Amino acid sequence: MSEVGDGLVVRDVVVRYDAGRRKAAVTAVDGVSLGVARGETLALLGPSGCGKSSLLRAVAGLEPVAAGRVTWDGGDLDGVPVHRRGFGLMFQDGQLFPHRTVAGNVEYGLRVERVPRDARRDRVAELLGVVGLEGYGDRQVATLSGGERQRVALARALAPRPRLLLLDEPLSALDRGLRERLATDLRVALRETGTTAVFVTHDHDEAFEVADRVAVMARGKVLQVATPPELWRAPASRAVAEFLGYQAFWPASALDPGGPSEPGGPRGSRGPDRSVAVGPAGLRVLPDDGAAAPANTWPATVVESVFRPRGVEVTLDVEGPAGVERLVAVAAGAAPEPGTRVRVALDPAGCAVVGREAPARQESIPTTP
Numbered sequence: 001m002s003e004v005g006d007g008l009v010v011r012d013v014v015v016r017y018d019a020g021r022r023k024a025a026v027t028a029v030d031g032v033s034l035g036v037a038r039g040e041t042l043a044l045l046g047p048s049g050c051g052k053s054s055l056l057r058a059v060a061g062l063e064p065v066a067a068g069r070v071t072w073d074g075g076d077l078d079g080v081p082v083h084r085r086g087f088g089l090m091f092q093d094g095q096l097f098p099h100r101t102v103a104g105n106v107e108y109g110l111r112v113e114r115v116p117r118d119a120r121r122d123r124v125a126e127l128l129g130v131v132g133l134e135g136y137g138d139r140q141v142a143t144l145s146g147g148e149r150q151r152v153a154l155a156r157a158l159a160p161r162p163r164l165l166l167l168d169e170p171l172s173a174l175d176r177g178l179r180e181r182l183a184t185d186l187r188v189a190l191r192e193t194g195t196t197a198v199f200v201t202h203d204h205d206e207a208f209e210v211a212d213r214v215a216v217m218a219r220g221k222v223l224q225v226a227t228p229p230e231l232w233r234a235p236a237s238r239a240v241a242e243f244l245g246y247q248a249f250w251p252a253s254a255l256d257p258g259g260p261s262e263p264g265g266p267r268g269s270r271g272p273d274r275s276v277a278v279g280p281a282g283l284r285v286l287p288d289d290g291a292a293a294p295a296n297t298w299p300a301t302v303v304e305s306v307f308r309p310r311g312v313e314v315t316l317d318v319e320g321p322a323g324v325e326r327l328v329a330v331a332a333g334a335a336p337e338p339g340t341r342v343r344v345a346l347d348p349a350g351c352a353v354v355g356r357e358a359p360a361r362q363e364s365i366p367t368t369p
């Protein structure tokens, strides 16, 4: 958590939209508090409509803040117009100038700042190197692929050295493979340039890939802020776990094979209000050899098996502690045929323990001196 006076602090921010006469206003952001330290990348992760873009736009100054404060290095940004905040913006569709060359796009912000021509040229070459487009300066943007365009948009946003870069779903318009590659490149570019950034996405893989910390949002509120491994290991609530892709919630006793949890597995699984979140790799398929069933394994019927480079992914109807559920498990070796009766066991390393009804948790912000 950043100290007050260091980087971005958002405190109790509310963003509302007037829905017109006779309709109630929409509260898109409902009292959010967050900090982003200098040099850090924070992802805002959440489902469509949860208020991510509204929060980002409020930080940018594009949307008025109905309550709360946004500060940079302790200075209140209330009343500071967008172009005076020193923040950079990048959107899903890059919004390049179509009739300029790549270099003409990247140097745009530097021209506005009246940076001398030689310094502009050097900076453009440096940034094209950072985004992996060396030698592309003279290309017309109309001749570029979607991925190349987003790289140009990133170089353009980074060129004036914004003190904060705000990225709104910058990779969503790209296909999956390209998105994964660009997510890695984006992370490298932000780190190499020491840029402080807030990155909006609805894709948890992308958030984990790009950000140092992730803020999970739902219905205008922040549910949890944590590093990717912390978030994955210890989701604060079932809502967070569901959003991260945990597929089922079983009683905590499912993890206790008559003794304490295995080393490396989730800790603190006991207690009446706890449950086990079963992750995508949290179930293992065991043969049902007709012998007495081992403790804490459950019968299941194979629905489908799909080969994946990391192992066979098996869809099963599991007769588990929460009734019959269609779940995905990982099988070692050959893919079992549909209809095969098997047993499944939990793999503690692929599970997390969550409270059943954990309250929404806001990040605590030190009070201003």
Ligand SMILES: Nc1ncnc2c1ncn2[C@@H]1O[C@H](COP(=O)(O)OP(=O)(O)OP(=O)(O)O)[C@@H](O)[C@H]1O
Pocket (backbone or CB within 6 Å): 017, 018, 019, 026, 027, 028, 046, 047, 048, 049, 050, 051, 052, 053, 054, 055, 202
């Ligand atoms: N200009 C607007 N006028 C009225 N309501 C709006 C406006 N912009 C957003 N909203 C509403 O505010 C809520 C939050 O929208 P926002 O775009 O911030 O969510 P989001 O998490 O970024 O979603 P998405 O991922 O779909 O862009 C939604 O209910 C949306 O319908």
